[in-house]
Structure formats: structure tokens, C-alpha cells
Amino acid sequence: LxxxxxxxxxxxxxxxxxxxxxSHNNIATNDYITWYQQFPSQGPRFIIQGYKxxxxxxxxxxxxxxDRKSSTLSLPRVSLSDTAVYYCLVGADRSGANNLxxxxxxxxxxxx
Amino acid sequence: xxxxxxxxxxQVLKTGQSMTLQCAQDMNHNSMYWYRxxxxxxxxxxxxxxxxxxxxxxxxxxxxxxxxLNKREFSLRLxxxxxxxxxxxxxxSSVRDRGxxxxxxxxxxxxxxx
Numbered sequence: 306l307x308x309x310x311x312x313x314x315x316x317x318x319x320x321x322x323x324x325x326x327x328s329h330n331n332i333a334t335n336d337y338i339t340w341y342q343q344f345p346s347q348g349p350r351f352i353i354q355g356y357k358x359x360x361x362x363x364x365x366x367x368x369x370x371x372d373r374k375s376s377t378l379s380l381p382r383v384s385l386s387d388t389a390v391y392y393c394l395v396g397a398d399r400s401g402a403n404n405l406x407x408x409x410x411x412x413x414x415x416x417x
Numbered sequence: 418x419x420x421x422x423x424x425x426x427x428q429v430l431k432t433g434q435s436m437t438l439q440c441a442q443d444m445n446h447n448s449m450y451w452y453r454x455x456x457x458x459x460x461x462x463x464x465x466x467x468x469x470x471x472x473x474x475x476x477x478x479x480x481x482x483x484x485x486l487n488k489r490e491f492s493l494r495l496x497x498x499x500x501x502x503x504x505x506x507x508x509x510s511s512v513r514d515r516g517x518x519x520x521x522x523x524x525x526x527x528x529x530x531x
Binding site: 336337339350351354355356392405 | 421458462516517519520522524
């Protein structure tokens, strides 16, 4: 089962681009890479998911190199409301699976 | 569209008491999950249900039981609460949509066991 490694915390100033990298050396062929965002006293919220190369949506971009052993979540021009914990998960290749593990995540603090 | 609804939002129990956490989703998802989150930690999977009528243990199932009552509802029961079960409990459902599985979470139940 693929586990992930992320920085414990990051600080950024408002308006900057933030990149959070996740290592997943034993990712399986069928695994997807998914990022979730969690605010205090709330459940995690889906941000973005990808399998390879680059994925972009209205919230973030996800960069995945060819070997898929790492991935980078990119948040453009962060604001104070982006202060949250960000989780990287690998798996999600089948329904109802028990192979989605949340690590401790990366606590992002956006500074005015 | 309510999504995933959990009740209650807060609960205080005494050691040895029992209670059931309720969860319902209105997104017609097949799969549902129960996680717990301890302070400063990530979420750990307690039980999951791939489809109506099936349940399986996750990472930390001891001390809990679950029931998948129907496609919408997935309940978590503590038969004899212990202080170690003080935590925030999250229910989730999931769907596979143009890619891998995506989880949708409720707002959580904060449980304290004294």
C-alpha cells in the first residue's frame, strides 16, 4: 500500500504561488494521486486528482513527473483563506477501497 | 444538496457507555467510510463499505462496529466507550468519476469520552 511523505508545514505570503511536494516512491501502476484540503473543524475537501503529467482546475494545478514517484500541488496566488492542511493520497483505483491513507498532511499558513 | 450528513455534531460519553454515530449521503454513492482524526494527526480508516450489504475493517477497527443500513446510511457504533476513543469522527462517501475514486466528507462528530 502506497504511503506518502509531505513537509509538515509551510508558510507563504499572500499573493505568492505555493508548491507542496509529496513523495510516493511505491506508487502502484493503477494508483491515482489525489489532494485534499482541510480547514479546522471541517472534513477534508477534494481539490484535484491526476494520474500523470499535468492537471489543472479552477483551484490548483497538479504536476506529476514521468516516474510518478512524486507529485507537486501548486496553488497560484494564495490568500489568507488558503490556510489549511493539505493531504496527498495515492490509490483510489477502485471503488470502496481501503487503500486511501491520509498522512499527517502539510499545514500551510498564509501570512498577510 | 446536503451531501454527507453526520449526527450528532458533539457528544460526551462516560467510559463504558454506548452510542451510535449516524451518517447519511444523498449522492447515490456506493461506497462509504468512517474515519477518526486525533489532534494534529491525519485521518485513520476505521471501517468501510464498498457497497450496500458489505462492510470491511480498516486500519483501526477495534472497539467499533458498523452497519450499512441501506445505500444512503452507514452507522458507527461504540459498544463500550473508552477514553482512547476520544476523537473527531468523519463519515465519507465516494464516487469514481472520470478518473480515480473521490471522497466526500461530512462535517464531523466531536466525541469526548470521560
